[in-house]
Amino acid sequence: MSLYLAIDAGGTKTVCCVADETRELARVSCGTVKLMRVSEAEATDRLTGLVTEAAAVAGVSLSDVTRTCMGIAGLSISAVRVWAENTLGKLVGGELLLCGDEVIALDAAFQGGPGILVIAGTGSNIVGRAADGTMYSAGGWGPAIGDEGSGFWIGHEGVKAVFWGLDRGVPTTMLKAIQEAWGADTIGDVVAAANVRPGPDFAALAPVVAWCAEEGDDLARAVLERAGDDLADQVALVRLKMEESGDPGTVGVAFVGSVLDRIETVRTSMVKSLAENGVNVTVKEVAEDSLDGALWRARMGLKC
Template identity: 45%
Template sequence: MALYLAVDLGGTKTEYVLADETRELARVRGGTIKRMRTDEGTADQNFIQALAELEKKSGLSIRDVARSCVGAAGITVALVTDWVRKVFAEHVGGELILVGDVEIALDGAFFGGPGVLVMAGTGSNVAGRSSTGRLTTAGGYGPALGDQGSGARIGQQALRDIFIAIDEERETTLLPAILKLWDLPGIDELVGYANRIPSPDLTKLAPVVLACAEAGDAVAQQVLHREAEELAHLVRIVINRLRKDDPRPDWIPDLAFTGSILEHVAPVREGIVEELRRDTPALKVIPGMVDPLLGALWRARHG
């Protein structure tokens, strides 16, 4: 029985699946092992602990793994890739496939075939694969340069729109909700807290924005609507590139979603589809959320 290890290496968590040719044998979620997000000692500890849990749940040795696939953002960064290769060589058997998180997410949706995937969680990205196998992406440049529709971007834009509303003397329930979340007494303290270095974790504001939008707050609704429009624009860019690469003039790639924002913030997900169907009414959307870990497992099994 051949064993395969799939790893989805995220900025805040890392997920693992140990499987054979047909079945998942154990699944574990652990702390991040991304070296841009944590120190080497913590990454080592998180990785070793996760492997121990996989062995305990499965009753099998990680040393017997035939092939692993790790999907991670930042695979062009030596700090990330060098550490991953080192610890896998030390603790895991078999060969290692190291690819971008975009690729395992696409494989989780389309299993090597064509399509477009929108990813939005802490950050965001849009990726597509043509029928000829060409990979193309848009966005994904980090919070300072983009990350449209992400948790960080929603939080940042909500803060900016709050202060536009203040200047325009409009009421918004976002202001008291964020003051309560951050335990701040007033506007002056919010200005100082939001501008501090290092900056606060703006992703924590996304659930607040959603709650206020669902309760009817116009400022919060506009934040989510605008982020959906901006992500939809990136999707259009990717779709247009893929269609140029396909011999069928009427071909439209299927669309899939993954990431915590697209799973839990329905106005962003639904807003993207609504915006795209204005000019592409035949667009097919795959229901539910893609599990990138299954893409990593598919690639580990197929090499």
């Protein structure tokens, strides 16, 4: 019996499963192992504990694993690749496949075929894969430069909208909600928290902005609608790149990440904007599970 290990190392959490040719035997999770967020020592401890737990739950030995596929952000950074290779190489037997997180998410939706993926979680990125395997992208430059439509962007824009409203006498429930989320007693406390270095976790405010929008706050809703519009603009750009390279026809669009999965206003705004601008795509209705893509690639043995 062949055994496969699949790992999805996201910005917020890391998920791992053990499977054979047809069945998933165990699935466990832990915090992020992203080196830009935690120390190398912490990432190593978490990943070691994760795969060890997965094997124990499945009742198998890590040395018997046929192939492992790990999807992780920042793989173009040599330190990330070296760390992943060294850490897993000491823990797991068999072949190791390392892929970008966008590759396993595309595989979850399209199993090696063409398509466009919208990643909108803590950060954001749009990637497209043509029929010949060529990859195209837009965005994904990090919160200091872009990440439009991401959880970080929504939280940051929500805070900015509060003070835009204060300057113009436009009330918003986001002020009180953000104060409660940050434990800030005064407006000055919010200003201080927003400007501290290193900066606050703006992504944690995305659900706060979403809640305010659901309660009828116009400024909050406008932030979410702009998030969807910005994501649609980047999808359209990737689709244009694919068309210019000779990849005509309607292309499927899949999505992963908490923003599009959980915040309906953002998803609706993105779909509406794509339709109004005549972008030749069809958007899937539910979010993909990136871990499924890592498992598919591990079973297939396809290098990234």
